[in-house]
Amino acid sequence: MTESANLHVTHPRITVLGVNPGRPPFRIVEIDGEVVGEATGLVDVLEVAARAGVIVHDADDPEVVHWVGGDKFKWKPS
Secondary structure, eight states, X not given: OOOOSOOOOOOOSEEEEEEEOSSSOEEEEEEXXXXXXXXXXXXXXXXXXXXXXXXXXXXXXXXXXXXXXXXXXXOSOO
């Protein structure tokens, strides 16, 4: 039987969903699967996470933040 020595599968605690049209456009932020707020920019994501007790040191780390429908620079609807 062959098994990988490293079966470490991570699920990021933070998920930032796709852009919702609005004035201004926004993205829903989830932590541990629960909606915790809305963000209109990266700073909002960091603030929402900090209020929930999650400190983000690297917003590009896929083990920390899962960006749906675009990365940290996507804040306008397509």
